[in-house]
Amino acid sequence: MKIVTVLGARPQFIKAGPVSREIRKNHEEIIIHTGQHYDANMSDIFFTELNIPKPDYHLNVGSGSHGVQTANMLIQIEEILLKETPDYVLVYGDTNSTLAGSLAASKLHIPIVHVEAGLRSFNKKMPEEVNRILTDHVSSFLFCPSDTSVNNLKEENITKHVYNVGDVMYDAVRYNQDIADKSTILTDIGAASKDYYLITVHRAENTEDRERIENILAAFSQIEGTKVWPIHPRTKNKLLSYGIDLDKIPGLKVIEPIGYLDMLCLEKNAKKILTDSGGVQKEAYFVQTPCVTLRDETEWIETLKDNANVLVGANTEKILEAVQLTCDSDYPPIFGSGNTSEQIVKILSDNQ
Structure with a gap:
């Protein structure tokens, strides 16, 4: 074959x-x-x-x-x-x-x-x-x-x-989890386990719409504590074209894109994940980290049960409310x- x-x-x-x-x-x-x-x-x-x-x-x-x-x-x-x-x-x-x-x-x-x-x-x-x-x-x-x-x-x-x-992404997580646990990414960026929020934003529906991205960033500015953002090159360039300065967001650590193992480590150790990525939504579920999805809909509707994943779009208030929600840490195996x-x-x- x-x-x-x-x-x-x-x-x-x-x-x-x-x-x-x-x-x-x-x-x-x-x-x-x-x-x-x-x-x-x-x-x-x-x-x-x-x-x-x-x-x-x-x-x-x-x-x-x-x-x-x-x-x-x-x-x-x-x-x-x-x-x-x-x-x-x-x-x-x-x-x-x-x-x-x-x-x-x-x-x-x-x-x-x-x-x-x-x-x-x-x-x-x-x-x-x-x-x-x-x-x-x-x-x-x-x-x-x-x-x-x-x-x-x-x-x-x-x-x-x-x-x-x-x-198959569950296969990948299971296979690589032990290796990812040896990652030094937390030490490298000066973050502590369960003491930071992990951010990813890259979809055109958010980055190509200035009002949406500004609403999302307004929420990030109001979330207290450390926020780690491995920024997508396209997102970085788009924010520069808008004249948006991420340095003005308190507690935000913007880092370069990282590999899969470092990302898996960051996902597992995050307090909560804020993302518009379908893959990251699933990985958050696999490692049992609560997720806030910055989209108006999701393909992964199975993850929405019991606040494991919360859809908020680009609404500042909904993002802030979702960050405060609690959820069961024992997610059922549905994949x-x-x-x-x-x-x-x-x-x-x-x-x-």
Whole structure:
């Protein structure tokens, strides 16, 4: 069995770690890195830390509009697929790399494997929502992280080769937790366990809307205590263009993007996490740290029970209220048992 895996962004590198290990036990894998995330702190470090094999192809697409970025990927991926003639093309999640890989494979009649299928925010203004819907509708095998995802696909009349296998990100957390516990990131930044808030903000719906980002920052200014923010390069540049000075926010520690293991350590030891990232929402759940989601909706509705995750949008008052909420520290296991990768590879092998 020969699989071409298409990767391009931080969350996909994390998901690929356990799946690639499982594929390569008995099968062949070719990795295409689109270069959607091209900063070394957003890309290279993840391949090193997670022991993901070096990509066989690096497309170096870089930044650009959705159309330009996706088109450039599509052209190059098609050429590679014609050369490699794989049995499957495997894509993860909902980025432009996901869509480009799935479109290229569908035109060449190569079966598409979508890991993390069935997610829906029901907001088509999000480019990720469009990407995931289109990918699901051309995929041959749809591996869902939860019952909710399976039901979402059923509502769209997608029922063939749909499997609830759990979440590969849970596999990654379980595999890497002990290593992450040895991280020195807390000492490096001068933070103490359970004595800081962890922040991530990068989605266009927040960063491209000045009113929204200013409302979010107004809340950060009023939250007492230490706040740690590994800032995304795009967010940093956007704030600079607005003339916003983060140094004026009391207690805020802005740091450069960090690797997966350091991030996992920060997530586990945070008092609470404030984020607009889907991946960070899940990781917060896995390490049982309360989460405040700076979005108007979430694909991960399972996490909203008992205030484990609270949706607040960009409303200053709602953010401040959510920070004060308490929640049960014993979250039920709703994303599988940590053997998702094995299930995926076995199903694909059995269907050869």
